[in-house]
Amino acid sequence: MVASTTEHKIGEKVLFTAPPTLNQDEFLKIKASTQEQIGSTGSVAFEILERVADAPLNNSSFNKIYSNSFSPSVSIHSPDMISCYLRILSAGGQLELYEPILLQDLSNTVSPINRKEQDVVSMLKLAGFINVQATTTPVSDDLLVSFFQLWGGNASRVEQGVTRLSGKFGIVHVLAQKPNYEVGQKFKLNFGKKKTTTEPAAPVAAPKKLSVWTINNNDDDDDMDLEDDEALLDEEDKIKPSKESLVRPDDCEMDGAGRRKACKNCVCGRADAENAGVVSLDLTDDIADDEVIEVDPTPKKVAGCGSCALGDAFRCSTCPYLGMPAFNEGEKVTLGGMFGQDDI
Incomplete structure (x- = not known):
């Protein structure tokens, strides 16, 4: 055995795992010594190392x-073996593990051992x-020499x-x-409120008064100087505008028929009135007035059929040409292949 087992307590349950190549006489000696320490209430079990991950072992046993x-x-531990050990150990249980490792990297050598100490430690963590x-x-x-023989x-x-x-x-x-x-x-989890003590709290010293800016919100303060709102207006501002001055000047351009039309950058509202229900697509910023494209958004009523020649994308679900290739209108459609032959 590589190292002697630690001392055990009465009633403990111990598991030994080893490859099939172990010396059975040596194991029987260790088993008898361990059973003597744990007493009749404890138990000693054995399992083949390579089969421990698939063995029917109970949790926390x-x-x-x-x-x-x-x-x-020369056996090594797989992650499944380590996970199995964690599962079958009881809370606070101990694992003692031995494994051959590399002390340095091997050059031009194929070896069945490729782990180092930190790799085994990381796997356990x-x-x-x-x-x-x-x-x-x-x-x-x-x-x-024994490793090579194994x-x-x-x-x-x-x-x-x-x-x-x-x-x-x-x-x-x-x-x-x-x-x-x-x-x-x-x-x-206890989320209850902490009980407050009945002891009187120590007196808290008054905070030191800090020097801060203050704002006087007293509107009735006689010492406050206010601007005279009448002084802010000129005499021209006080003149009441006439009705004629409030009328929008009608200076829009005239069309060929003698009617006024909205300017290009109209702001008087005439363009909105003229374009009510019509969407203008201004393609460029510098487009001329005669190049404005007007689109009427009113949906047009189209017939349900009539586009069968364009293909299945334009055909109704009950179209007799459904599944046929596109064809020219007026062209006679004939069925080819086996559909053009008689059944007899």
């Missing part, structure tokens, strides 16, 4: 989990674990591989904890 703790092992602590130990050459490497090249990769692998030991709550757990 274990207080501690030891994952991949038997050596040698993203899954929801807290208090994640990691410690890395370099892999010895003897243990590296990978199924050619025995003739094991020595060459160990020489090349010596000191580049390590074993990370991670301790992580599940938060003290369950997913979906409900808490009652």
Whole structure:
């Protein structure tokens, strides 16, 4: 085993996960030692590491989990395994995890191990674990030989591989904890008002008077000088306008028929009266008067049929030409292909 298990409490439920290559005698010794610590009220379970994500394990059913703790092992943890551990641990439960990692980047080498310590730590934190602590130990050459044997490497090249990769692998030991709550757990929030104390409040010092600008709103103040509104008017302003001066001068231009027409930039209202019900589209700012396009917005009544030759977009839903191509008016329409042949 890579590291010894921690002390356990009476009644705890413990889970061990390991690859199928573990030494069964070694596991039985650890199981007996753990069962002795937790007593008859506790339980020790085992699950194959690669099958733990699909195993029928109940939620919050274990207080501690030891994952991949038997050596040698080249198994790595997937995000599904880590999520499963978080689910089956009880609130505040502890996970102890071991995994082979890289100590440095490998050049021109294809390796089944491609994670570093920070990658394993990040995976646990993203899954929801807290208090994640990691410690890395370099892999010895003897243990590296066991790694090559588990990978199924050619025995003739094991020595060459160990020489090349010596000191580049390590074993990370991670301790992580599940938060003290369950997913979906409900808490009652107290939004009640705080009770006020009956003790008399300490006297508050009067605020210092600040110097500010003041506005006098007293209209009856005799000292206020007001402008004489009569002095603001001239004698010409006081003359009452005559009726003739208020009449709009009729200085619009004359057309060929001797009638007045609205000017181009009419402001007297004659243009509005002339264009009542007619929309003028002024295409340019400098357009001449004879180029104004007048559009009558009154809708024109059109027949329901008569545009069949233009195509389906102009045909009624009951048109007999529906589905046929467009044709020229007056042209005789014939059915081609198989429709032009007799049934007999």
